[in-house]
Amino acid sequence: MTATQWRRRVFKPAVWLACLTPLAYLIYSLYLDLGANPIETVTNTTGIWTLRLIVTTIAISPLRWLTGFNQLVNYRRLIGLFAFFYGSLHFTTYVVTTFIVDGQFDYSGLVKDLTERRYIIAGFTAFVLMIPLAITSTAGWIRRLGGKRWNVLHRLIYITALAAVLHYFWKVKLDTTFPVFYGIGVAVLLGFRLWRHFAKRRASEV
Amino acid sequence: MLIKKAEDIRESEVTPKELYVRRREFIAAAGVTAAAVATGGLGLIGTTDVDAQNPSAQKLTDLKKSPFSTDEKLNSYKDVTTYNNFYEFGLDKADPAKYAHTLKPRPWSVVVDGQCAKPGTYNIEDIIKWAPLEERIYRHRCVEAWSIVVPWAGYPLGEFIKRFEPTSKAKYVQFKTLVDQKQMPGQTEPALQWPYVEGLRMDEAMHPLALLGLGLYGEVLPNQNGAPIRLVIPWKYGFKSIKSIVRVSFVENEPVNTWKQQQASEYGFYANVNPQVDHPRWSQGSERRLGEFFRRKTLMFNGYGDQVASLYAGMDLRKYY
Numbered sequence: 001m002t003a004t005q006w007r008r009r010v011f012k013p014a015v016w017l018a019c020l021t022p023l024a025y026l027i028y029s030l031y032l033d034l035g036a037n038p039i040e041t042v043t044n045t046t047g048i049w050t051l052r053l054i055v056t057t058i059a060i061s062p063l064r065w066l067t068g069f070n071q072l073v074n075y076r077r078l079i080g081l082f083a084f085f086y087g088s089l090h091f092t093t094y095v096v097t098t099f100i101v102d103g104q105f106d107y108s109g110l111v112k113d114l115t116e117r118r119y120i121i122a123g124f125t126a127f128v129l130m131i132p133l134a135i136t137s138t139a140g141w142i143r144r145l146g147g148k149r150w151n152v153l154h155r156l157i158y159i160t161a162l163a164a165v166l167h168y169f170w171k172v173k174l175d176t177t178f179p180v181f182y183g184i185g186v187a188v189l190l191g192f193r194l195w196r197h198f199a200k201r202r203a204s205e206v
Numbered sequence: 207m208l209i210k211k212a213e214d215i216r217e218s219e220v221t222p223k224e225l226y227v228r229r230r231e232f233i234a235a236a237g238v239t240a241a242a243v244a245t246g247g248l249g250l251i252g253t254t255d256v257d258a259q260n261p262s263a264q265k266l267t268d269l270k271k272s273p274f275s276t277d278e279k280l281n282s283y284k285d286v287t288t289y290n291n292f293y294e295f296g297l298d299k300a301d302p303a304k305y306a307h308t309l310k311p312r313p314w315s316v317v318v319d320g321q322c323a324k325p326g327t328y329n330i331e332d333i334i335k336w337a338p339l340e341e342r343i344y345r346h347r348c349v350e351a352w353s354i355v356v357p358w359a360g361y362p363l364g365e366f367i368k369r370f371e372p373t374s375k376a377k378y379v380q381f382k383t384l385v386d387q388k389q390m391p392g393q394t395e396p397a398l399q400w401p402y403v404e405g406l407r408m409d410e411a412m413h414p415l416a417l418l419g420l421g422l423y424g425e426v427l428p429n430q431n432g433a434p435i436r437l438v439i440p441w442k443y444g445f446k447s448i449k450s451i452v453r454v455s456f457v458e459n460e461p462v463n464t465w466k467q468q469q470a471s472e473y474g475f476y477a478n479v480n481p482q483v484d485h486p487r488w489s490q491g492s493e494r495r496l497g498e499f500f501r502r503k504t505l506m507f508n509g510y511g512d513q514v515a516s517l518y519a520g521m522d523l524r525k526y527y
Contacts, residue, residue, distance in 0.1 A: 035300070036281075036289030036496050037352060100500045101492045109489055117487055170487065173350070174397055174468075175297045 007074055015075050019082040022049045023089075039097045046090035047123075051164045053083035054126075055185055058161055062192045077137050080157070084134040087127050119170035126163035129156045161186045259283050263425040266339055266359045274415060275343035276509075281354040283423050285496050287430060291348070292449060293397050294383065294390035295430065301392070302430035309389045309450065311426075311433035320380075320456035323371035330434050334420055336369060337361035341424070342417050342438070347479045347508045349443035349465075353493045358438050359421030364412040372408065376456035380405040381437065384452045398464050404437070404448035405461030405475070407517075415440055415513055419447070441510040443477045474527040478518065479508035483527050 001009065026045045035041055057080045060072050098113075099106045113120045133154055135141070142150045165186050169179035292302040314330040339359050347353040367379065383402040387393045393400045410416065417438040420427060427433040432449025439446045445465050465473035472486050481491045481504040492501040507514050518526075 036285040037299075037494070039494065039499065040352075097494070097499060098492070098501060102502050103500070106492070109491060113489065119487060174293075 003071075007071075011075065012078065015078050019053065019079065022086070039093065043090060043093050043097075046086050046093060047168070050083055050086040050090055051168060051182060053079055053086060054157065054161050054164055055182065055189070057083060058157060058186070058189045062189055065196065080130075081134060081137060084130045087130055091124075091127050119167050122163045122170060123167035126160045126167060129160045129163070133157060133160075158190055161190070259423055259425060260287075260428060263428065266421045266424055266426060269339050269341040269359055269424065272340045272342045274513075275341065275357075276345060276355065278343075278345065278355045280343065280357055281496050286354060286356050286422060287428050289496065290431065291350075291444070292392075292430060292432065294392045294400075294402070294450070296392045297397060305391060306429035306433075308391060309384075309429040309433060311429060311450075314434050314452075316435065316451060317453045318370050318455075319453070321373045321376035321458065322456045323373065324369065333366070333435065337365040339420065344417070344438060344440040345508050346438075346440065346444055346447075347493060347504065349445055349473065349477065349485065349490075351485075351488060351490065351493045351504075353495050353504075353508075355495075356438075357423055358417060358419050359424065360417045360419045360438065362414055363416040363418045363437065364414065366418045367411055370454075370456070372456045375458050376408060378405050378407055378457050378460055379411045380453075380455045380457050380461040381448045381451050382453040382455075383448055384450045390450075398468055401452075402448060402464045403461060403467075404446055404463045405457075406437075406439070406446075407460075409517055410439070413514060413517065415510060441479060441507040441514045443479060445473065446477050476518075476523075476526045478514075478523065478527075479504060479506070480523055480527065481506060483524055 022045065026042065030038055030041070057076050060076045060079075064070050064072050095110065099110045101109070114124055115121070133156060136145060136150065136153060145153065165179060165183045168182060169176060172179060288303040289299045290302055291299060292306070295302045295305040312330065315327050316330070316333065317327050319325045339361055341357055341359055343355060343357045345353060346356050372379070381404045383400075384390065385393060385401045406416070417440075419432065419436040419438040420434065422428070422431060427436065432447075435451050436449040437447045437451070446463075460475055463473075463475055465477075466475055479490075484490050490504055493504045494501050505511070
């Protein structure tokens with residue numbers, strides 16, 4: 001098989017499978033053992049996988065630079081779209097199961113949440129900023145925007161990553177271990193970019 | 207949902223292959239979503255009809271029925287005993303059921319001190335016999351906006367308190383949970399300041415709805431639900447209903463309860479269920495009854511306003527949350 005064939009027939013399906021595994025496991029565990037609050041389980045699971053996939057997408061460039069394994073970039077769009085997919089499930093679960101109260105949709109409650117609660121504002125920001133990225137993820141859009149502008153637009157994912165961590169951090173009642181852990185991960189990945197940017201600039205000045 | 211186009215362009219005219227392919231991915235994904243919702247829905251039906259009690263637990267018989275009981279649908283024994291906050295056993299709501307087996311609810315004694323005529327150390331076996339046990343089916347509303355309906359067993363907290371003959375200086379009654387890292391492994395972490403402390407104003411504690419909880423579902427309390435002795439204060443958020451009590455103190459000043467001490471801007475001393483006063487981070491206007499897919503409106507004083515509202519007449523409940 002050629003490299004392209006490997007990518008199409010083996011690696012891409014493998015990434016698909018990997019990205020669908022959390023969802024499959026969620027459905028399986030809901031079916032097997034529901035727990036007392038399955039909606040909370042769905043919300044938390046889809047949320048954490050959104051964050052994990054976001055972190056994965058922003059880890060790809062640093063990994064490429066460190067390892068020289070440039071092939072990795074071929075899987076970034078797919079992982080990013082899956083991040084958006086889990087984010088959509090997370091957001092939909094939240095809206096549907098929170099604001100349909102006694103059979104009526106509580107618009108004012110939703111607006112209040114989206115405008116007044118900092119963890120919701122952060123989470124919603126993270127989600128909304130992924131929408132243009134998902135839309136412009138196609139080759140056609142890269143062509144239309146031009147590589148440079150497309151790259152600038154897709155830096156929105158950095159804001160999404162930071163907002164998603166804040167969302168998580170502000171949500172937890174007491175134990176911030178995991179939010180801090182993800183926060184450090186995002187800080188390292190973004191910090192690495194900054195460091196590289198300035199190191200390059202210095203090198204070109206010398 | 208995802209792919210938005212300018213209004214003047216028709217889909218059939220310009221859909222590039224990339225988008226077309228992408229769309230199929232999303233249709234596939236949508237199918238999976240629908241499957242998830244369907245499965246989740248089925249699951250929800252399952253949660254409320256499992257009713258396996260603990261065969262080895264001591265049964266409580268001849269429970270008096272109470273006019274204070276609600277006729278709402280009970281949450282299953284499983285829901286009630288596998289999903290709750292009891293940080294002494296871990297921070298996850300599944301932790302108490304997993305780890306509370308280390309707690310030894312017998313022998314157990316409760317120390318009573320402070321402003322009362324009969325301080326002392328009292329044995330749980332005696333405490334249980336001080337008044338006829340009743341079944342009280344109460345709504346239980348957590349500050350985290352979920353709720354359950356529980357068939358508690360116990361007797362009025364007032365009957366318990368009267369025994370000690372509190373003096374006129376006793377304005378408040380303070381309760382403390384056991385501290386023992388061997389029995390309560392969660393206490394090895396400084397998640398909260400141990401011991402867990404709660405308190406009530408004397409008139410709240412003497413209110414007929416306030417229950418000294420000794421059992422649920424016709425059995426002695428399971429460890430994870432606060433064995434062997436706890437409070438059940440149905441018009442207040444769940445964290446007021448302190449579990450595994452080892453000390454009761456009659457005091458002049460308002461006790462600093464654990465969650466208030468932890469985060470006073472979010473958790474107060476009174477902690478009355480109040481849909482009009484939101485938690486700073488989330489709405490208290492609605493709640494999820496476990497087993498239900500959608501939320502329901504939260505009721506003032508958790509639906510016990512007719513009985514307890516007079517306790518707070520003239521008080522600004524936004525200030526005293």
